[in-house]
Amino acid sequence: QVQLVESGGGLVHIGGSLRLSCTASGRTFSSYAVGWFRQVPGKEREFVAAISWNVGTTTYLDSLKGRLTISRDNAKNTVYLQMNSLKPEDTAVYYCAAGPQTTGSMSRGRNVAYWGLGTQVTVSS
Numbered sequence: 122q123v124q125l126v127e128s129g130g131g132l133v134h135i136g137g138s139l140r141l142s143c144t145a146s147g148r149t150f151s152s153y154a155v156g157w158f159r160q161v162p163g164k165e166r167e168f169v170a171a172i173s174w175n176v177g178t179t180t181y182l183d184s185l186k187g188r189l190t191i192s193r194d195n196a197k198n199t200v201y202l203q204m205n206s207l208k209p210e211d212t213a214v215y216y217c218a219a220g221p222q223t224t225g226s227m228s229r230g231r232n233v234a235y236w237g238l239g240t241q242v243t244v245s246s
Contacts, residue, residue: 123147123235125155125217130240133207137244141202143217143237150174153234154220154227155193155200159213159242166216171224172200180224207244214239 129141143155156171170181170191179191190203204211217237218227226232 123219125219125235125237127215127217127237127240130215130242132243132245135208135244135246137207138203138205139207139242141204141215141217141240141242143200143202145198145200145217145219150198150219152221154222154224156180156218156224156227157191157200157202158216158218158230159211160216160239161213166230167213168228168230169215170202171218171227173224178224180228182228204242207242209244209246212242212244214241 124146126144133139153174154171157169158166159169160166168182170189172179172191172193188206193200216239218233220232220234222232
């Protein structure tokens with residue numbers, strides 16, 4: 122059974138940083154993209170960033186480039202999302218996602234096969 126388990130969310134002040142983790146289990150992700158989406162109540166889930174498991178190609182939501190870094194540790198089956206200079210509009214539930222696709226395809230919300238349960242990120246003043 123495939124599981125994606127997120128951690129690292131929490132409450133942070135404006136301008137602060139957080140590192141989210143997504144630990145995967147249950148299958149080999151060698152041809153997969155693993156990434157992050159976020160969602161606020163009343164809005165659609167939004168792509169944030171993705172990384173290809175094999176070669177480490179990355180794709181980001183354009184408006185978030187420069188503040189986020191996605192990385193992976195294949196030995197730990199874990200993908201990280203480092204978020205800096207956080208703003209109140211970054212407040213959302215952040216979901217880990219994985220699918221047999223490119224990072225570009227994931228950025229368009231296609232072919233996501235697995236989702237985590239989400240971790241809350243709250244940015245306050």
